[in-house]
Amino acid sequence: MAMLLMGLPLLGCSAQDEPKFVYPDKPVQYPMYDKSTLNNEADWHINNAHDPSIIKAEDGTYYAVSTDVRVGSPPKPGIMVRKSKDLIAWDWVGYAFNGIPAEAAAWTGAANLWAPDVHKFGEKYYLYYAASTFGTNQSYIGVATSASMEGPWEDQGEVVKSQKGDEANAIDPNIVIDADGKPWMAYGSFFGGIYVMAIDPATGKPAQPGDKGQRIARRDPATEEGAMEGPYIVYNEQFKQYYLFVSYDSLFSDYNVRVGRSDSITGPYTDMNGQRMDDIDFLPQYEIGNKIMGGYRFSEGEGWIAPGHNSVLNDDGDFYIVHHARPEGDKNWMYLHVRRIVWTKDGWPVVSPERYAGEQVQKVAKSDIAGDWERIVFDKDTDGQSEAEPLKLIADGHVGTKDSKDEWTFDGDHTVTLTWYEEDGSVASTEELLLLPSWDWERDMPVLTFTGLRSDGTGVWGKKQEGAGNSKK
Known part of the structure; x- marks a missing residue:
């Protein structure tokens, strides 16, 4: 058999003309269920990460922002920020805000902030955040700006909000740039589905004031078990396609990631079988969307539950999916996962079965x-x-x-x-x-x-x- 040298080429085990390939070095590994970290935020490297979104700064540092959560006690509101140089080792930065912005708190009564996304327009970073309470669509998406991913952040107020009676639910924002360089925001969840609307890059807010956009995906009935939420759209220049990633089902037990694609940012988005992501008449609805990841267990080691609510990083043509997952031993814990995305010959994204280690x-x-x-x-x-x-x-x-x-x-x-x-x-x-x-x-x-x-x-x-x-x- 071939001999493996860590970080060095591994030779094929027969002919000299067979290709050499390299395995990644042993990555840093953070202990699971480490109760000694419960009250020590500096040790929350990948722990207490939920609904993560990623951006790469100009100096090459990767930043992840995520929902306010905490194992064992109520979370501190403010949007968590972490950073990494290699997508493997993560360090705690802190919170974007000291509490919930006043306008968002007044509209929603929220106790924490959800599902942020971040994008850079010009010289400023725009941090989008959501405020709501579970099970309602009395919700609010706001935006704050900063010259640095490490703050300070200045709140710029409302982007879009919703209330009982609205079809849309103003949570889970995602900024996407189309093939012509124009910005859009995808957002929404299981109440009325997923929407997309044009954004003014000068303000980071709707290009048409009061616009709530158009629906591009939904499921019915709109229940927790029949949820569709956490939209993230990415454009792949190679295939000239927009890819809509969404999370199906309950975030506590059976979250799974689905994908559809479109020639246009406004849809329609279809899966590998040609089924539209907004078709509520097709049954069973769980058949819609390429299911590229769900809870899993290999024969050895601990399995994972409810991976989902992802973002996608296009790092100069290398794509990565960034998401949270719950370990099967105690699903109250939540960890940050990064995995490499590779593409089929027909232009569909698929996700590595192992977390990224430099492969x-x-x-x-x-x-x-x-x-x-x-x-x-x-x-x-x-x-x-x-x-x-x-x-x-x-x-x-x-x-x-x-x-x-x-x-x-x-x-x-x-x-x-x-x-x-x-x-x-x-x-x-x-x-x-x-x-x-x-x-x-x-x-x-x-x-x-x-x-x-x-x-x-x-x-x-x-x-x-x-x-x-x-x-x-």
């Missing part, structure tokens, strides 16, 4: 693919966690056993295609799976992983059981 998309040797894997399928009707199941890829191209009809093929670079057959020999489904040399956070070692989509728009994850040849001593 890069690389050419992989075919000889490194065959072996025992475990695979997670995010079936759209699954609530809660999806469990890993064994997958055997045989060197001759069969799946499971040598006499199986099911097969796998390799494109010679970093993409494997699984083809599953019916008993009559017809194709049941295919899976396009992109390989990533990653860090196995569950087993604390390098590992070859894959992520992709089934032909019906269902997310598929996997990782090799032998790791990178490193499990053999």
Whole structure:
């Protein structure tokens, strides 16, 4: 077997012309359920992070802003700010505000601030925040400005607000820049769905005063269990498409991330099957949207519950999804996760099964693919966690056993295609799976992983059981 040197190229185990690829070094790891940090904000590196949004400052520092939450006691209101140099190690910065801005507090009676987003217009950062109370749409999105991500922040007041009787719910703001350089704001949640409206970059507020925008996505009935919220839109120049990420279902138990795309920022957004994200007549509605991530458990290590409410970072063509997740041992804790996004040949985003540790998309040797894997399928009707199941890829191209009809093929670079057959020999489904040399956070070692989509728009994850040849001593 090949010998692994941490942070150095790993040679293929046969021919000299096989590609070399590099596994990430062991990343910093923060202890889980660390009660010694409960009252020490400086140690909240990735703990107490909920609904995170990310931006990269001009000096290369990444900043994440997030909802006011706290394990074990009521949170301090003010929008949490963290920073990182590598998207792996995170340091506490502090709070953007000392409490809730007066106008937002008067309109909503909120006890904390939710789901912020941040964007830079000109020389100023614009921090968008939401105030509301759970289960109502007496809600308010405001904006504050600063010359620095570390403040001080000056509140600029209302962007949009809502009240009982309105279809829209003024929470979960997200600023997106279209292909022509014009800013828009997506916002909304399960009351009336997701809306998008044009923004004036000079003020950071609606281009047309009083405008609440147009709806681009929704579900019905609008209940916590049937929620659609946390919109985030990103434009991919390569595919000339806008991608709408939303979170489905209950944030406490079965949050999952869905994706649709559009030629236009105002929609319509459709999934891999052509289903519109605003179609409330199609049943069952849980089938709409590519489900790229949900609660999961591999065979070893702790699983995660309700990952969601994500933002997306386009870092000079490298894309990352930033989201929160709850550990299965105690879902009252919430942690910040960053994962690499890779793109299928047809231009769909898929998410790494492992948290980011510095891995890069690389050419992989075919000889490194065959072996025992475990695979997670995010079936759209699954609530809660999806469990890993064994997958055997045989060197001759069969799946499971040598006499199986099911097969796998390799494109010679970093993409494997699984083809599953019916008993009559017809194709049941295919899976396009992109390989990533990653860090196995569950087993604390390098590992070859894959992520992709089934032909019906269902997310598929996997990782090799032998790791990178490193499990053999």
